[in-house]
Amino acid sequence: MNGEGIGDEGAVKMEEEIEKLVYMWGYLPGALPQRSPLVSPMVVRVPETIGAVGDSWKDVCGGGCGFAMAISESGKLITWGSTDDLGQSYLTSGKHGEIPEPFPLPAEVSIVKAAAGWAHCVAVTGSGEVYTWGWKECVPSGKVFGDPSLGGSFEKDVFERQSSFLTEQVSPTSQASRSTGGTVSSADARGGGEESTKRRRISSAKQSAESSSSGDESLSALPCLVTLNPGVRIASVAAGGRHTLALSDLGQVWGWGYGGEGQLGLGSRIRMVSSPHPVPCIEPSSYGKDRAAALSRGSMISEGQGFRVPGSYVKGIACGGRHSAVITDAGALLTFGWGLYGQCGQGSTDDELNPTCVSSLLGIRIEGVAAGLWHTICISADGDVYAFGGNQFGQLGTGADQAETLPRLLDASSLENMQAKSVSCGARHSALITEDKKVFCWGWNKYGQLGLGDVIDRNIPSQVTIDGCVPKNVACGWWHTLLLAESPT
Numbered sequence: 001m002n003g004e005g006i007g008d009e010g011a012v013k014m015e016e017e018i019e020k021l022v023y024m025w026g027y028l029p030g031a032l033p034q035r036s037p038l039v040s041p042m043v044v045r046v047p048e049t050i051g052a053v054g055d056s057w058k059d060v061c062g063g064g065c066g067f068a069m070a071i072s073e074s075g076k077l078i079t080w081g082s083t084d085d086l087g088q089s090y091l092t093s094g095k096h097g098e099i100p101e102p103f104p105l106p107a108e109v110s111i112v113k114a115a116a117g118w119a120h121c122v123a124v125t126g127s128g129e130v131y132t133w134g135w136k137e138c139v140p141s142g143k144v145f146g147d148p149s150l151g152g153s154f155e156k157d158v159f160e161r162q163s164s165f166l167t168e169q170v171s172p173t174s175q176a177s178r179s180t181g182g183t184v185s186s187a188d189a190r191g192g193g194e195e196s197t198k199r200r201r202i203s204s205a206k207q208s209a210e211s212s213s214s215g216d217e218s219l220s221a222l223p224c225l226v227t228l229n230p231g232v233r234i235a236s237v238a239a240g241g242r243h244t245l246a247l248s249d250l251g252q253v254w255g256w257g258y259g260g261e262g263q264l265g266l267g268s269r270i271r272m273v274s275s276p277h278p279v280p281c282i283e284p285s286s287y288g289k290d291r292a293a294a295l296s297r298g299s300m301i302s303e304g305q306g307f308r309v310p311g312s313y314v315k316g317i318a319c320g321g322r323h324s325a326v327i328t329d330a331g332a333l334l335t336f337g338w339g340l341y342g343q344c345g346q347g348s349t350d351d352e353l354n355p356t357c358v359s360s361l362l363g364i365r366i367e368g369v370a371a372g373l374w375h376t377i378c379i380s381a382d383g384d385v386y387a388f389g390g391n392q393f394g395q396l397g398t399g400a401d402q403a404e405t406l407p408r409l410l411d412a413s414s415l416e417n418m419q420a421k422s423v424s425c426g427a428r429h430s431a432l433i434t435e436d437k438k439v440f441c442w443g444w445n446k447y448g449q450l451g452l453g454d455v456i457d458r459n460i461p462s463q464v465t466i467d468g469c470v471p472k473n474v475a476c477g478w479w480h481t482l483l484l485a486e487s488p489t
Helices: 008-016 153-169 186-192 194-211 291-296
Strands: 018-026 038-044 057-063 067-072 077-081 111-116 120-125 130-135 142-144 220-226 234-239 243-248 253-258 272-279 300-302 305-307 314-319 323-328 333-337 352-357 366-371 375-380 385-389 404-409 420-425 429-434 439-443 458-464 470-476 480-488
Touching: 018 057, 038 480, 057 077, 057 480, 067 111, 067 480, 120 234, 120 243, 243 314, 243 323, 323 352, 323 366, 323 375, 375 420, 375 429, 429 458, 429 470
Parallel strands: 057 111, 057 470, 111 234, 234 314, 314 366, 366 420, 420 470
Antiparallel strands: 018 038, 018 480, 057 067, 067 077, 111 120, 120 130, 130 220, 142 220, 234 243, 243 253, 253 272, 300 305, 314 323, 323 333, 333 352, 366 375, 375 385, 385 404, 420 429, 429 439, 439 458, 470 480
């Protein structure tokens, strides 16, 4: 706590006078019965059912496709919303409705960090353990936990809902009204479209489930405790479309899930990694090695000489739809995975199968990174914002809609004399908080996820006005945005 000469009693009193609030804007189908988006920030109340007297909010975690997540001071993971009226993500979100409720994890665990992909979630406990659940292909083998209060009906109900949802998805016209409303580019036709990709994945999953006589092929998995090597303590997690990264307290990255575009950084297009594997982000030394060996590690090559990635451990991770990014302790940014839109920032549209240093940012200390479906945003120690990747809806904030294959410094007048401190990406929108506690959003706004009072896309950072509070953290879901703020009581 800041200030001098304040005794313990005074400190407690000051803390009691600060209320932590969560604001939400955008679209959560299951939480908005009228099916109209929240175009302006709305306060989300701490549920009274979590069992801790006087509990308040601790952090926001964004959420996945149509569901939101936040953490309470007592360490409960609070979820609300769902993917759609048929409950396709009922098991993932934990609650198909508008009232936030604790997700049914073991009562003794205290959650400190969490993240969500399209339809899977991952959470870290105070002791460094990891729980994950949702789409089965995203969940590694581990000790499975169910909610005893739900008995045997919970899982059955989930799969019945999903079976109904899959039946609806068979018709190619059934989802026409849920398209983005934008022009489909040639890249979208080649697999970049979020909704079309989702339909293809669900259809293949349905065929797989129908062709199997085993119940193990079901689409979703109950929460499981991830099996890690002895002594490994996880500090933070990130979730992509179908893959997960976890960062240990020693700076080692672990990954699992789908890796067909290289988003697991293992040097190949391995389609499925069913248990956590270390991701080789930093080698002890790349000097004196031959070119082929250096390339196989993802190291940079300059004028025929091996170049060691600056740093000795990883301090930050991010997952996009099908790509990943990590930051080293020296401020170097490494990217890997799908590159069709330039979201790896390497100056090309090639996939990166190994963690590869973004060379154009060398010499700039990167402090934060976030990744969306097709784009990446990072911030420097000086508070500058760099963006690259897909830009169909203005999600890069450059003032145009052209993709960028190399990091581009945002020079929008709205950010003049501003220093960015934290950043988050939704599927196709972006948000940041500045040093002087202002909130900016930009990109796709069909569902009001920019919080600007309308549903008009923005291609430059635009300030979100929230009076009477101090923003602390922002976290984007796929179609919505959450903000943690403090307000004097």
